[in-house]
Amino acid sequence: DQQVKQNSPSLSVQEGRISILNCDYTNSMFDYFLWYKKYPAEGPTFLISISSIKDKNEDGRFTVFLNKSAKHLSLHIVPSQPGDSAVYFCAASNLYRDQFYFGTGTSLTVIP
Amino acid sequence: GAGVSQSPSNKVTEKGKDVELRCDPISGHTALYWYRQSLGQGLEFLIYFQGNSAPDKSGLPSDRFSAERTGGSVSTLTIQRTQQEDSAVYLCASSLRATEAFFGQGTRLTVV
Numbered sequence: 757d758q759q760v761k762q763n764s765p766s767l768s769v770q771e772g773r774i775s776i777l778n779c780d781y782t783n784s785m786f787d788y789f790l791w792y793k794k795y796p797a798e799g800p801t802f803l804i805s806i807s808s809i810k811d812k813n814e815d816g817r818f819t820v821f822l823n824k825s826a827k828h829l830s831l832h833i834v835p836s837q838p839g840d841s842a843v844y845f846c847a848a849s850n851l852y853r854d855q856f857y858f859g860t861g862t863s864l865t866v867i868p
Numbered sequence: 869g870a871g872v873s874q875s876p877s878n879k880v881t882e883k884g885k886d887v888e889l890r891c892d893p894i895s896g897h898t899a900l901y902w903y904r905q906s907l908g909q910g911l912e913f914l915i916y917f918q919g920n921s922a923p924d925k926s927g928l929p930s931d932r933f934s935a936e937r938t939g940g941s942v943s944t945l946t947i948q949r950t951q952q953e954d955s956a957v958y959l960c961a962s963s964l965r966a967t968e969a970f971f972g973q974g975t976r977l978t979v980v
Contacts, residue, residue, distance in 0.1 A: 762910070765910070788967055790967075790969075792971075799872070799959055799972050799973045800911075800959070800971045801971070802968050802969075802970075805967065845911055847969070849966035850966065851966050851967070853966070854898075854899060854963075854965065854966045855916055855918075855923075855924065855966065856899075856901065856961075856963065856966060856969050857913075858903070858911050858913065859910070859911070860909075860910025860911055860912075861910045861911050
C-alpha cells in the first residue's frame, strides 16, 4: 500500500512561471517530509524538507507547504528555470521509526 | 569517497542468469534502502534494512529477489534467473536518521 502518493506523473511549465508539485500521504504518524530531485543517470539528491511542526519552509526559489489536516504537501518553484527540469520525489518519515517512504515521482519539464 | 557507492554502474546480463548488485552505504549509516526505477516508471521500493535486519521487505517483487546486509554496512541485492522485466535502474540509499537519505548513482541493469 503506497503511503506517499504523487498523482501527477508529469508536469510542463513555461520558464519564469510557477511550478507546483503535489504529494499526498496517508499515515498521520509521519512527522518529517522531504523533496528530492533526480536528473537522468544520477541518483536523487536532497532538495528541501519540512518538519510537521511547521507549515512552510522556504529556500531560495523553492518553498514547501505542509497541510497536515489534508495530509498534503506541495513544492513551489518560483520562477521556474529550464535547469529545474528533472524528476521530483517527495518522501515522508516518522523520526521515531526512522524509515523513509518515497512517492513515485513527478517529471517536471520547464519550457524555455 | 564519502557518498553511497553502487557497483557495477552498468550491467548487461542474459535472461536466466543471476546477478548481484552491491551497495556501500555512507559509513555509520544504520538504515539502507533499495529501490528500482523502470524505464518511464516511478520509484519502486524494494527493501529496507535497519542494521543487518530487514524489517520491511514488502517491495521485493518475487522470490527471485533477495538482499542481505552484513556488518551493518555493505548490502547485496541478488536477482536469480533474471527476466527482461527486471531491467531497470536499481538505486540504493542510506541514512543515519530519518531526516535525510543519501542515494547512490544507481546500477543500470539490462536483461537481454
